[in-house]
Amino acid sequence: MNYGKIAIAGLAATATMSLVIILIGLSALPTMNFATLIATLLGIHVAFGWIVHFIIGIFWAMVYAVLVNENLPVISNIGRGIIYSILLFVLSSFAMLIAAPANGDGALQQNAVLALLVNLPAYFAYGALLGFLLPRKSPVLFPEDVKGPHPAE
Numbered sequence: 001m002n003y004g005k006i007a008i009a010g011l012a013a014t015a016t017m018s019l020v021i022i023l024i025g026l027s028a029l030p031t032m033n034f035a036t037l038i039a040t041l042l043g044i045h046v047a048f049g050w051i052v053h054f055i056i057g058i059f060w061a062m063v064y065a066v067l068v069n070e071n072l073p074v075i076s077n078i079g080r081g082i083i084y085s086i087l088l089f090v091l092s093s094f095a096m097l098i099a100a101p102a103n104g105d106g107a108l109q110q111n112a113v114l115a116l117l118v119n120l121p122a123y124f125a126y127g128a129l130l131g132f133l134l135p136r137k138s139p140v141l142f143p144e145d146v147k148g149p150h151p152a153e
Helices: 002-027 034-042 048-068 077-103 106-110 112-118 120-133
Strands: none
Touching: 002 034, 002 048, 002 120, 034 048, 048 077, 048 120, 077 112, 077 120, 112 120
16 A cells, blocks of 8 residues: 555645635635634644645545545445545534634634535545556456456356
8 A cells, every 4th residue: 555645645635625725715605724723722823734634634535545545345446435425424523513712703603514514525525536557456346346257267
């Protein structure tokens, strides 16, 4: 397993996710800027919040590559990544709904659920790019999915 390639894929997917969040933030829709939220919760500068955000993105890419990629029974690489991103969305949504009141932003508290839903395309972008950059090694998960005679016959 090439951990350098996984880290680069996680970095690229996190950068894409962040770009989507920034672009959504240019509209009138509320978003949750992960780096700012992390910085506020940890009491650090926003620049370090961005670093932590990217480290978290790389960590989740490692989890995907090591535990999920070869085991999730979805044939499409991008589809597998998007399904994984939905799982991450649900996990992080619970964490952010708990953490959002801590940052003191009243507008964010009022629009937390909408902000989470608006960030869903960013998660899809993260998962799709992760699935694209880290394709499954084995093309078929279940041998019975292969048409024709079984190789052992």
